[in-house]
Amino acid sequence: MNILHLDSNHPLLIQQLNAAGFTNKEDYKSSKEEIENIIHNYDGFIIRSRFKIDASFLDKATKLKFIGRVGAGLENIDCDYAQKKGISLIAAPEGNRNAVGEHSLAMLLSLFNKLNKADLEVRNGQWLREDNRGIELDGKTIGLIGYGNMGKSFAKKLRGFDVTVLCYDIKPDVSDDNATQVSLQELQKRCEVLSLHTPETPLTTHMVNTEFIQGFAKPFWLINTARGKSVVTTALVSALKSGAILGAGLDVLEYEKASFENLFSNAMPEAFKYLIVSENVLLSPHVAGWTIESKEKLAQTIVDKIKAQFC
DSSP states (O other): OEEEEOSOOOHHHHHHHHHTTOEEEEOSSSOHHHHHTTGGGOSEEEESSSSOBOHHHHHHOTTOOEEEESSSOOTTBOHHHHHHTTOEEEOOHHHHHHHHHHHHHHHHHHHHTTHHHHHHHHHTTOOOTGGGOOOOSTTOEEEEEOOSHHHHHHHHHGGGSSOEEEEEOSSSOOOBTTBEEOOHHHHHHHOSEEEEOOOOOTTTTTOBSHHHHHTOSSOEEEEEOSOGGGBOHHHHHHHHHHTSEEEEEESSOTTOOTTSSOSOSSSOOHHHHHHHTOTTEEEOSSOTTOOHHHHHHHHHHHHHHHHHHHO
16 A cells, blocks of 8 residues: 655654555655645555645545544544545544643643743742732632543543543533533533633534633633634633633634644734733643654554554
8 A cells, every 4th residue: 555644753653654564655845736646646645734635635536545644633634525435534632632631731730820920020030929829720620621532631630639520522421530521501600710622623613702701600711722713812812801711721723724833824913912911821832732752652543543454
């Protein structure tokens, strides 16, 4: 089988596929149109998020048996059309779930203890102890929306704290020892921290809007290490200004390009200008699942799944 690699990944991916008898070709620079002209030669291809895989692209991939996505989500792929054509979709949420769980916890603890604010002040010669008095996680109720690989990982990290963890998911019966499944209404009524762990779908796009935020009984903290388009940034800014949201840790942004490689296509939005000067907002560049260890684990997961299906 011939495999085309469209993004660079951990070297073990190609090394182990070579050893398993696959023929591997790397092309990290050609345009989508150029790839479309050669994709008919390949039985599979492996991508991160370089460009969208739409019906037109898939129609040209006449030999294609599988698509490997070195990551968790498949929103850059027309999954329904691929499956109609009998193409297997191979993702690797197991590979970076631990990293996402740790990053979510790090953002929450940093916000609660004002670490980003305090660090900057000390570097500038300010020693404001009372102004940087933090709050503790113990005793809080944490609400998770999405209880798959990422949500479960974060819930596991929270076991060391005296907290109540609730989860909401469109799938039934996902409760385990680390989180209790509840309705969305109950989650909104009880939680003091909301963490998103959902893929990008029509249900989750712009999910956190003004109406959604107003549905919470208490002011809450928001953590988003999932997908940027789940949160309407203007609604978030309004809620931060009013106190409906106490603070936000954002690893992803509504303004990200689909490739996740760049932030703005045009001028900086006004809402983002507010976020970057807010002391109760913590930002990172879509790196929650982007650790040294996860790079290797993601590649290994893809190799293992390809070998299990095609060897």
